[in-house]
Amino acid sequence: MKYFGWWLWGAVNRLRAKNKGMYGRERTLLMLLHDSRSLTQLARSIKNGYPGSSVRVQSIWVDGTPQAEFKTMAGETKNCEFADLLLIVRYQNSTGQITEERGIALQVKISDKYNALPGGESTKLERALLEDMDRSHKLELYSATSRHKSSFIGSYDFGTGAIKTGLKDVARYTNFPKNKPWFSMGIAPLQVGWPKSYTNKFFSKPIGFVEAIQRLASGKIGRDIFPVGPSDPWAEMVSDLRGSYAGVQMNGYNGQNRINISKMMRYHVGGQFLTSSKGARSKGFWMNCAFADDSSWNVFSSINKRNENIGLDVEGFDPAISMIIITFAEKNPLANQNPES
Incomplete structure (x- = not known):
């Protein structure tokens, strides 16, 4: 995704110059x-893998x-900052209820090597x-460096699981x-990883930032926040941080809130759609959208896609509109279509 590629590296330089x-x-x-x-860009990057959510x-x-x-x-x-950003992927159903949340803490480092x-x-x-x-001792969080x-925010017992360290x-x-030390290698600027061992600075298998968020979304990294069992330390920590920082605006950093959230992104694609064939023919490709409330519309798109179903970014629609199916074709895909076929 371009946004998290080397464009971002340039954006950092431009924002530093502005500030x-x-x-x-x-x-x-x-x-x-x-x-x-x-x-919101991250939400776009993962929505296609989860139809219906x-x-x-x-x-x-x-x-x-x-x-x-x-x-x-x-x-x-010892003491230090807990991390830099805590990213959470949230899934909601058609009525707006949260069905799953999963999060990961990211410690960002400026490095000369992508993998170390x-x-x-x-x-x-x-x-x-x-x-x-040592997970047999509780981890404590404080809102001030003193x-x-x-x-004091809370203490968290991570020692109940199979992992004993870290x-x-x-x-x-x-x-x-x-x-730009790894630009010529064709490697994206943001690389997410974990060291081979505590005494080794090199990552085992670093991956790009968007792929890391996709793995978080699919349950391959990170940890569930909801649903979880009682007294889950990770869920309790996230809940306490949300409670501590809700509505808090930072001094500096362009006045951002301590907690930000993306727009809602929905992706739904399924079988054949049945709609009317209204629309005008002009240069480009037909795009037809059918909604779960039985309304539909045809528009024209210059996007060069042929005969394939793809996801449509939907921001701010009523959750009751839970299905969107779009198809691109050189000709009106609904012309001469048998509605029973």
């Missing part, structure tokens, strides 16, 4: 990824704060949390370049 370098490269990137328009992508800004306090496997107590983490003290602390946290008891089930690293 006169007020924010570093990483936070400028976070501003763009956290924007509701970016989230409406999809939204939500982002919670967790850069800097909340602060996480945790114990390492060596018994040391950079050095530095902040990276060491973040790796200690994400890869070396970690005063008045800023937070691989809920987190990934995301690399972004300062320059």
